[in-house]
Amino acid sequence: MELAPLLQYLISGLTNGAIYALIALGFVIIYHATTIINFAQGEMVMLGALSAISIYHLYPSLPLAFLGGVALVTLVGIVFERLALRPVRDPNPITLIIITVGGAVFIKGVAMLLWGKEAYSLPSFSGDAPFHLGTATILPQNLWVLGLTAVVLLGMEAFFRLTLVGKAMRACAYNPRAARLVGISLGRMVQLSFALSAALGAGAGILIAPLTLGVYDMGTMLGLKGFCAAILGGLGSSFGGVLGGLILGVAESLATGLISSGYRDAVAFFILLLVLFIRPQGLIRGGS
Amino acid sequence: MNPRKFLNPWVLFGAAALLTAGVLDNDYYLTLINFIGIHALLVVGLNLLMGYGGQISLGHAAFFGLGSYTSGILTATYGVNPWLALLAGLVVCGVTAFLIGVPALKLRGYYLAMATLGFGIIVYIFFTEAHKLTGGPSGLAGIPSLSIGGFKLDTPKRLYLLIWPVLGVILALSANLVDSRTGRALRALHEGETAAQSLGVNTAKLKLLIFIWSALYASLAGSLYAHTLNFIAPSSFGFMFSIKLVTMVVLGGMASIWGSLLGAAVLTVLPEILTMFHDYEVIIFGAILMVVMIFLPRGLVRGLKDLWEFRRYKKEGGIIG
Numbered sequence: 014m015e016l017a018p019l020l021q022y023l024i025s026g027l028t029n030g031a032i033y034a035l036i037a038l039g040f041v042i043i044y045h046a047t048t049i050i051n052f053a054q055g056e057m058v059m060l061g062a063l064s065a066i067s068i069y070h071l072y073p074s075l076p077l078a079f080l081g082g083v084a085l086v087t088l089v090g091i092v093f094e095r096l097a098l099r100p101v102r103d104p105n106p107i108t109l110i111i112i113t114v115g116g117a118v119f120i121k122g123v124a125m126l127l128w129g130k131e132a133y134s135l136p137s138f139s140g141d142a143p144f145h146l147g148t149a150t151i152l153p154q155n156l157w158v159l160g161l162t163a164v165v166l167l168g169m170e171a172f173f174r175l176t177l178v179g180k181a182m183r184a185c186a187y188n189p190r191a192a193r194l195v196g197i198s199l200g201r202m203v204q205l206s207f208a209l210s211a212a213l214g215a216g217a218g219i220l221i222a223p224l225t226l227g228v229y230d231m232g233t234m235l236g237l238k239g240f241c242a243a244i245l246g247g248l249g250s251s252f253g254g255v256l257g258g259l260i261l262g263v264a265e266s267l268a269t270g271l272i273s274s275g276y277r278d279a280v281a282f283f284i285l286l287l288v289l290f291i292r293p294q295g296l297i298r299g300g301s
Numbered sequence: 302m303n304p305r306k307f308l309n310p311w312v313l314f315g316a317a318a319l320l321t322a323g324v325l326d327n328d329y330y331l332t333l334i335n336f337i338g339i340h341a342l343l344v345v346g347l348n349l350l351m352g353y354g355g356q357i358s359l360g361h362a363a364f365f366g367l368g369s370y371t372s373g374i375l376t377a378t379y380g381v382n383p384w385l386a387l388l389a390g391l392v393v394c395g396v397t398a399f400l401i402g403v404p405a406l407k408l409r410g411y412y413l414a415m416a417t418l419g420f421g422i423i424v425y426i427f428f429t430e431a432h433k434l435t436g437g438p439s440g441l442a443g444i445p446s447l448s449i450g451g452f453k454l455d456t457p458k459r460l461y462l463l464i465w466p467v468l469g470v471i472l473a474l475s476a477n478l479v480d481s482r483t484g485r486a487l488r489a490l491h492e493g494e495t496a497a498q499s500l501g502v503n504t505a506k507l508k509l510l511i512f513i514w515s516a517l518y519a520s521l522a523g524s525l526y527a528h529t530l531n532f533i534a535p536s537s538f539g540f541m542f543s544i545k546l547v548t549m550v551v552l553g554g555m556a557s558i559w560g561s562l563l564g565a566a567v568l569t570v571l572p573e574i575l576t577m578f579h580d581y582e583v584i585i586f587g588a589i590l591m592v593v594m595i596f597l598p599r600g601l602v603r604g605l606k607d608l609w610e611f612r613r614y615k616k617e618g619g620i621i622g
Contacts, residue, residue, distance in 0.1 A: 050411045097595065101595055102598075103598060106411060106414075107351065108594050108598060110359075110411065111357075111590055111594045112591050112595065114359070114544060114590060115588070115589070115590025115591040116587065117587070118586055118587035119583075119587025119588055119590075121583060122582075122585075122586075122587055123584060126580070126584070233540070237418070237422070240415065241419075275426070275429070275430040278426055279422070279423045279426045279427075282419035282422050283423060285415065285419045286419050290404035290405070
């Protein structure tokens with residue numbers, strides 16, 4: 014086996030893996046606050062990419078497009094929680110699954126009406142001139158994805174460990190009733206968790222858009238793979254989610270390169286089934 | 302059970318079915334009605350799992366597809382007798398459901414949903430990628446029609462005479478199952494797994510049983526579908542179709558046999574009458590799922606009935622507690 018293509022697969026795998034990790038973290042945050050799996054998470058990724066692209070077409074500034082896209086989708090996340098999940102009277106898992114799946118399908122349909130079925134491109138954050146590492150080629154965007162993901166993950170960790178609001182959110186995850194007793198507003202924390210995870214999803218979408226283009230139906234697959242990553246890492250832990258994302262990305266990329274590109278998407282779900290059947294608690298046992 | 306209560310819908314169903322057979326002679330409408338029948342088979346099966354078993358499958362289209370492709374491949378490529386192929390489809394789906402079900406049903410709630418979803422997507426990718434076997438994305442053509450003793454079931458009318466009696470039998474079978482000891486155990490399981498266990502219900506075995514059972518319905522529907530259309534392609538068995546089936550169950554009402562028929566009928570006919578429906582199809586399905594689950598969690602029929610009774614009760618000056 015030659016080393017050159019392996020390195021290339023590793024780089025593209027890590028890039029995709031970082032995106033999965035961001036999406037996985039979104040799942041973990043909402044799951045922590047509410048024990049809901051938000052199947053609409055992938056659509057936030059798509060909305061982030063497409064709205065950033067639209068903003069960029071109106072006013073060509075990448076930082077503005079990034080921040081604008083994230084802000085817009087954060088709002089969508091908050092509205093979604095308020096309109097679709099808070100009014101539910103009997104919140105059992107089957108009801109919540111159906112509602113969030115319905116929300117995902119709905120958002121995707123609206124995006125199809127707004128943007129049509131074409132794919133749109135977003136320019137790379139700092140040019141397309143590749144540089145070489147041995148025989149492998151690295152695009153600047155690969156580094157942006159990896160770097161920004163690392164920054165965001167560290168930021169999230171600091172937020173949950175060091176700030177009062179972050180600690181309050183962890184308290185809700187640990188014991189909602191006790192959290193309420195010490196004066197934490199549970200509703201506010203749930204809303205915040207939806208806002209945060211929508212923002213993470215949108216950020217992931219905008220980061221990947223220069224590499225893969227933005228289309229109305231890109232969210233479903235990305236969301237599901239983010240969920241695979243979250244399960245792989247054990248739903249309760251953000252570190253696990255990140256690890257799961259990176260493993261998934263690399264495994265997928267290796268399988269694409271070494272076996273066949275047609276079955277690329279099957280890899281993630283095959284790993285998901287294996288994990289669910291053999292070690293449903295994930296690689297790292299959950300818990301706050 | 303009160304015999305009058307039991308009799309009425311069945312008599313109505315039989316009369317309507319017979320009347321349709323006698324009066325209707327329009328190929329378009331008959332084809333539509335046949336598709337309602339096929340969808341209803343799928344939806345009743347899924348409803349047994351969702352409404353009575355309290356489990357959710359987000360990959361039910363995969364079993365529909367496995368039944369369809371087993372029938373299609375065996376008859377079109379290998380010239381096997383269609384009825385034998387149908388049986389083979391049942392075996393394939395039953396065994397697959399068993400293999401998926403044993404580990405998956407140990408998982409609850411979200412995990413089962415994800416496992417079935419992952420399974421559905423893998424099967425879909427397989428249909429698209431295994432060109433030699435399935436014909437790939439362009440599909441599998443040349444599937445022969447079914448025939449009974451030389452009588453070829455190749456027109457919509459003749460197919461109707463097969464599909465709807467089959468549906469009738471399946472509906473009766475399902476209603477019987479629900480009212481049997483197993484059905485009561487299932488409902489106990491839906492209300493609470495631990496409580497059911499403490500009453501001596503073997504919940505793991507029961508969940509597996511109902512999962513396989515609903516997969517068999519889907520396989521039967523798939524075989525009928527393949528022989529009705531004489532052509533199948535992977536796009537009919539994707540994630541979106543699984544979602545459509547869940548929407549039909551939810552709209553008709555979970556844990557309602559007749560609701561399943563209604564849900565299948567409404568969501569099969571609606572796209573045909575509303576030409577604008579196609580563009581908005583995805584949005585409408587999404588909206589139905591959310592709105593029904595939030596406001597009418599018991600489905601359209603019972604939900605509207607509840608609302609009506611609630612209003613009457615209020616009018617009569619009752620106190621709502």
